[in-house]
Amino acid sequence: MEEVIGKIWDRWVTRQVASDYSGASVRLADLQAELTLYYHALGGAPGKTLEPADTRRVRLRRTGMQRVAGTHQRFALPWQDERSVRLPPSLAVFPSARLNTALYYWQVAMAAYLPQVHNWFADNQQTVLALIGHYPGLGRQYRELAETLLTLRPPAEDLPDDLQRRERAVAEALRNPGALADLPFARFDCFPVWLWSYPPPVTLHCVPEASDDSSTERDPGQRSPRQTRLEQRKQAQRIDDEHETDGLLVFLPDSLMSWTEQINLDRCQDDDGDGDLDQVASDLDLITVSSRRKATAAKVKFDLDLPAAENDELCLGPGIRLPEWHFKQGRLRPDVCLLQPLLTDDAEPVSLPPHLAGTADEVKQQFSRLGLQRTRLRGQPDGQELDLDAWLDDYSRPVKDTTRQNFFLDRRQHHRDFGCLILADLSLSTEGYVSDDCQVIDVIRDSLMVLAEGLDRIQDEFAIYGFSSVRSNHVRYQLMKNFGEPYSDRVRGRIARIKPGFYTRMGAAIRQSTRILDMQPQAHRVLLLVSDGKPNDLDQYEGRYGIEDTRQAVIEAQRQGITPYCVTVDEQGHDYLPYLFGRDGFAVVRDPAQLPGVLPRIYLNLSTH
Amino acid sequence: MNTCTHYQVQNDECEIFQYAVQHRLPVLIKGPTGCGKTRFIEHMAQQLGRPLYTVSCHDDLTAADLLGRHLVGPEGTYWQDGPLTRAAREGGICYLDEIIEARKDTTVALHSLSDHRRTVHLERTGETVIAHDDFMLVISYNPSYQNMVKGLKPSTRQRFVAMSFDYPEPSVEASIVSHEAGIDEATAGQLVKLATDIRRLTDIDLKAAVSTRLLIYAGKMLSSGCPARKACLYCLIEPLTDEPSTLEPLIRLVDAHF
């Protein structure tokens, strides 16, 4: 009996509390690719992708029951910034999956038409108006969603006066977008309006002084002027992190934590001006650094210093200045990057590792078969087929020349005229594991060796470089083989020595590779980028800036008549690579372990037609 | 060919073409598929009252296919002019569609006809044909195909007045679709808006763009009562992609518009 009552009670509580329909839940991860495409079709910024939103606190006036159950404090609301569009990781607002899916599409449409929310109440209504005006079908969909949503919202009459007025205004605005200009004041937020976009969230963040040792206690009285300014701006909506941990702990595995610290430390020293400060604020919103970070800080040790001089690589020259694309300014800023060519000059020569022998043999065979591809030559003295045209021409000649009987079609091997620069991403992320005993870097190393075997076999000219970066002033460009050099054990030795480190400033590496390829005489030149993720770096290169710069570098290469092509092991590659390299400019290899066998095949497809 | 081909002027293309005609300059037209290149040339040929010889190029096209060859007849062999030679001899527009598909050694045959010489030498008969005053050479290609191996030689390219075509701007395209498909301007306008959205994905998520031609197909289906969703799905979406993850959002896009 007790048990039954307990169950009933439980169900009753949950019903009272739950304001969503978990049975009809739809996940962002399942719709991501479709939604991204939809977003871009509707004119959303091409460089932006979709990401799951973190939860944020909404100051709701909770019912006693909700307070008992501890729900209704944090919601993953849709919003966006320069970097990406954030959508709830799942939606269960409506009782049917069909409507929840439709809601995702609607939110994406809103995101495309409302990139920045200034006045939440007015902007959302105007955007709804614009959308339903432009898209009659979407207008019908909106009305269905809005009407259903209105039946699901907390009844206004249960609310205190001020909130009641606010809720009624929201309801009216949903029903008749554009009808109301101002949102009535209330002490609490109203329940999330899932059809609308939200401004970026703001949270407390602790930006340490540049000189600050991260393990020492920070004195709140001694804030930098900048920090104070920032915090004043945000004060009104600050989250008191001492009491709130939800959404935080889930989101901070150790590796990410170290990264956060890194950003944090680094941003402080950044003197890129105010624009960057805002960036700090929004980045930290994503990876909220709690004020209790000093507890974890001891664990976090990230070496900011560049490798000491006694390390492997020999610096070749003082470094090369390269420009970088600033998408907001819409121009190339000259000499922003310093690229340092490096050579592992003490690498021992090695022969092909035994575990690659099988794959390498197969690849060499494939490449040799390519050598058999032939073109048809007409009017030849010898060949496999008769050339009827040639014979007729001769036949109709008034005076025949018996010494010139070129009546055959011959299939002959044609001269390949290819130059390929392989550019390998050696950033720290390649430290990730592909399987228990194999890292991404191992796969990249093997792939380079195997492809080199094939290229060497068909005698295509090629060069191999690797890259990583620590901000714009240290782009590491590692030489493994240059165009002039024959493929040898020495080259293999250098490939064998690559190891993961630092970040991915793709634009600079692509630009330098383009310069090198540009000096090559071949008719067809390929820049083959082997990568494992998006462009990123410690500064603003993370996010849209890096995407746009990389895209620009790719376009510059194409203008030089070079064919850039990207092969990635990043499963999310489909989200951003089409924008960077074009629809036909990339391949995503889902199983990284297959890369050594697949990469040469990709090259073959690219270079034959 | 019907007696009067409807052609809606998009820009200053007719003027430019007329200047080229006046000075007997060859013309290169580039633009994506189904944007009206062929229609434009047909229209201009009619305007000028000249015959039009169209050749669709492919990679097995030889110089002989353009210039001519010996054939066997009842009385032995005889020479047959190819379309290019014929146009040069008798006067007319020779239009080589998708010239990029032809091999480079074939396009070289065009060189002497496309510069000041305006002659073509037929090696096989030993004849040199001097082009008729009304002869004009027009070639076209679609620059969106990216292929490392194919391309037009600079020395070929630089013999032509080059004109770039694109899908007409929305109001013009809507009136073309409306006229060609026989549907009202409002429906045609919505089709064009849909096309504008889908075209944002070209080269990024889609290989090809929705062409005016496909819009006309969809419009024709609509005009005879086919529901918008189906007409757009079969005429605009399915021709563009085979991937289910691309189909779904595009269908949603159609639903948003209709």
Ligand SMILES: Nc1ncnc2c1ncn2[C@@H]1O[C@H](COP(=O)(O)OP(=O)(O)OP(=O)(O)O)[C@@H](O)[C@H]1O
């Ligand atoms: N300006 C225009 N005026 C009238 N009709 C047009 C115009 N532009 C396009 N069209 C219509 O679009 C259709 C496709 O055009 P057309 O065949 O000329 O394309 P194209 O550029 O030659 O394509 P492709 O490269 O595939 O050969 C035509 O049949 C015509 O109905």
Ligand SMILES: [Mg+2]
């Ligand atoms: Mg055509």
